[in-house]
Amino acid sequence: MERLKELYNKIGNNSICFLFINKNKNKKIGGIFLSVLLFDLDGTLVETTRLSIPIIHAEIKNYPHLKVPNPKKIQSAFGLPHKEFWELLTPDATEQEVRMISERSEKELLESLKTENVLLPYAREVLTELKRRGHILSTASNCSTAYLNEILNSQQIKDLFYEPLCIERVGGRKKKDILLAHFQHLNKSDAFMIGDRSSDIEAAKAHHVPAIACHFGYAEDGELEDADYHIYCLKDLLEIFN
CATH class of the missing domain: 1.10.150 (DNA polymerase; domain 1)
Structure with a gap:
């Protein structure tokens, strides 16, 4: 129960009704599915x-x-x-x-x-709307803890994420290790990995969760073919998670 209270405080008052339906495998409540959306950073949300x-x-x-x-x-x-x-x-x-x-x-x-806006177009608006709809947002980046913290703080998006993680913070070697850490307390059956590189897709496949490929980042030709969904602008996420 304490864990639910903590999650409630982090994702906002409007989402509390969804916290108790995870075991029902995405049971539809009030026209909304609660999903766990795990975002890469560079090439997905920011361009540095x-x-x-x-x-x-x-x-x-x-x-x-x-x-x-x-x-x-x-x-x-x-x-x-x-x-x-x-x-x-x-x-x-x-x-x-x-x-x-x-x-x-x-x-x-x-x-x-500290003084630069590096968010990709529509990033803040899309993240804000996805959270408003009741989805849980977090991060899964192969970056350092210092970089993750600076991105979240300088771009003023920290409050949109629940327990953001990176490879250094979890002491991992591959991105799949970050997802494993997330799934200690978030429902894997509700999760999606969103990113622009093959490492994002590989991490998703390792845990049998859907991968959403961002075709506006740093991927080489053909690198994202194995993804389950393909988007060409962050606003496309609002159609997938409507």
Whole structure:
């Protein structure tokens, strides 16, 4: 009961009637299905490459023996866990060099986010409306805890999410580990994974939940073919979860 009270306080007064129908497998109440919507961040809700790419370039250039990756390669790394991200971009760097480049890049990016609007078109409006309709929103991102917190705070969307998680916060190695953490207290049978990379689809498949592919992010051609749903604008979610 305490868990239900906590969830009630986080998702809002208008949604309390839905908290008690999870065991009924999405029983329809008042024309609305309660769903658990797990969002990726970069390429799904936010677009930060105009900030992050110049920062990464500048930091790698501090090490003349390292090849500076082109913007397309950096963009292709978005969505990867931290270790894989830097292995792709700086394959010849030592562990210490990777640590320094990573820490300095993140520090500068977090500072830049404080004064920048990086939300994708309609993100705030769609999230607000989905929550108003009674759906539970949370995050599942392969980012650091500091980055997750800065995005939620600087973009003023923290209050829209219930217990937002990222790979660092759960101590995971793959995105499926984030979903596993969510499903310790959220109903898996009501869940959808929403993201723009194959890692989002793979995480959804690992837990047998539907994947919604966002075709406005960083995916390569054909990368999202295995998704269960396909959207081309965030507003499309309002049609799926009407």
